[in-house]
Amino acid sequence: MQQERNTLIFSRQESNAIKGVAIIMLILHHLFLFPSEKLWFTSVLGNDWGGIEFFLSSVGKLCIPLFFFISGYGIWQSSRKDCHLWQSTLRRVQSIYIIYIVTVLVTVLLLFLWSGSLPLKSWRQAVETLIGINVSINGSWWFFIIYVELLLLTPTSVFIVRRYSSKPLLLLSFLLYLLSAPVSGFYYFSQIIERIGLTSLFYNSFPVNLFWPNQLYFFTGFCLAASGIFEKALQFSLKKLHHSFWRYSISSLLIIALLLLRYFFIDIADFFGVLSKKGLNIFSYIMINSRIDFILAPVFIFALILLLYQKKCPFLSLLGKHSAAIWLIHGTILIMVTKSLKEYHPWSPLVFLVVLFFCVLYALAFKGIKNLCSLVIFRCC
Numbered sequence: 001m002q003q004e005r006n007t008l009i010f011s012r013q014e015s016n017a018i019k020g021v022a023i024i025m026l027i028l029h030h031l032f033l034f035p036s037e038k039l040w041f042t043s044v045l046g047n048d049w050g051g052i053e054f055f056l057s058s059v060g061k062l063c064i065p066l067f068f069f070i071s072g073y074g075i076w077q078s079s080r081k082d083c084h085l086w087q088s089t090l091r092r093v094q095s096i097y098i099i100y101i102v103t104v105l106v107t108v109l110l111l112f113l114w115s116g117s118l119p120l121k122s123w124r125q126a127v128e129t130l131i132g133i134n135v136s137i138n139g140s141w142w143f144f145i146i147y148v149e150l151l152l153l154t155p156t157s158v159f160i161v162r163r164y165s166s167k168p169l170l171l172l173s174f175l176l177y178l179l180s181a182p183v184s185g186f187y188y189f190s191q192i193i194e195r196i197g198l199t200s201l202f203y204n205s206f207p208v209n210l211f212w213p214n215q216l217y218f219f220t221g222f223c224l225a226a227s228g229i230f231e232k233a234l235q236f237s238l239k240k241l242h243h244s245f246w247r248y249s250i251s252s253l254l255i256i257a258l259l260l261l262r263y264f265f266i267d268i269a270d271f272f273g274v275l276s277k278k279g280l281n282i283f284s285y286i287m288i289n290s291r292i293d294f295i296l297a298p299v300f301i302f303a304l305i306l307l308l309y310q311k312k313c314p315f316l317s318l319l320g321k322h323s324a325a326i327w328l329i330h331g332t333i334l335i336m337v338t339k340s341l342k343e344y345h346p347w348s349p350l351v352f353l354v355v356l357f358f359c360v361l362y363a364l365a366f367k368g369i370k371n372l373c374s375l376v377i378f379r380c381c
Helices: 002-007 012-031 051-060 063-079 085-115 123-131 139-152 154-163 166-180 187-195 199-203 211-227 229-240 244-263 265-271 282-308 314-321 323-344 348-380
Strands: none
Touching: 012 051, 012 063, 012 282, 012 314, 012 323, 012 348, 051 244, 063 085, 063 139, 063 154, 063 211, 063 282, 085 123, 085 139, 085 154, 085 323, 085 348, 139 154, 139 211, 139 323, 154 166, 154 211, 166 187, 166 211, 187 199, 211 229, 211 282, 229 282, 244 265, 244 282, 265 282, 314 323, 323 348
């Protein structure tokens, strides 16, 4: 760990802090996702407007490319000198499946105790849910199976980079991204898929249809780590911005500018005649706004690293270290908390803190029980 800190600016410590930021954005995104005429919460300003909450929810969707980018970046750093890639990959898959399966069982138990009915209606649904290909009881679990798919592609990805370079892999990733219409906006490629009769396979199958857009975030991080471009850019920027005042100022302004661009992207595109926002519903807004995330996310992470450079940020690091457990449980806790508090019209920051508290509590409990079980197994063996 110390050697990593001495050689890399974007190291594990920075990665955990940024994942902590992403966790906060994730909860804000799902907590205040859809605007309505009658708010169920009291706005942070104490009125019924809700503009701040909806802004934070909209830009909070950046958490998805942030997680994938950091995962790809970190996996390359862990794999670049690994001679046992398949063993390492299977260990990662096993580790994430343990967290996932335990969280599924906890979720089923909590929802049963809370509602009085079992959320899993059949053995088939139970098996598919435990595998990760059915997310009907918690839509936020879609992330899990896509992440597993990307983990399983790690050995092949590392081979391509070692044999050739990161450029062919990034090009292939972008070509796959073009298949993700209407997310990408490149409908020509989806029309080709339709003509050859593979629409149901590419776009109607859950483990596949969400792979096309999200793999680009992962492989962007993977390839930028492999090429060293991201790290060199950080070194250059820190050298030029050696005075902390300028580093904090420029990184803060860049973060604000990126968030505003993310929020007003459709309005800006409409102003310049690139697209029309007339007739767009909230789902179309969310989809179109995400088209530039593969560009915004790396720049956003870059700005965050400059802002947080050489800062320990213990709370953000805590969230980052337990990000997988928090991600998987947050949807369940969010539903239970919001439905329990809606009739009281609670203050929005209070709701956020309550949800975050129970998410962290679950993550720490999971970690503690896992460590205890490992200790017992070790002593028995």
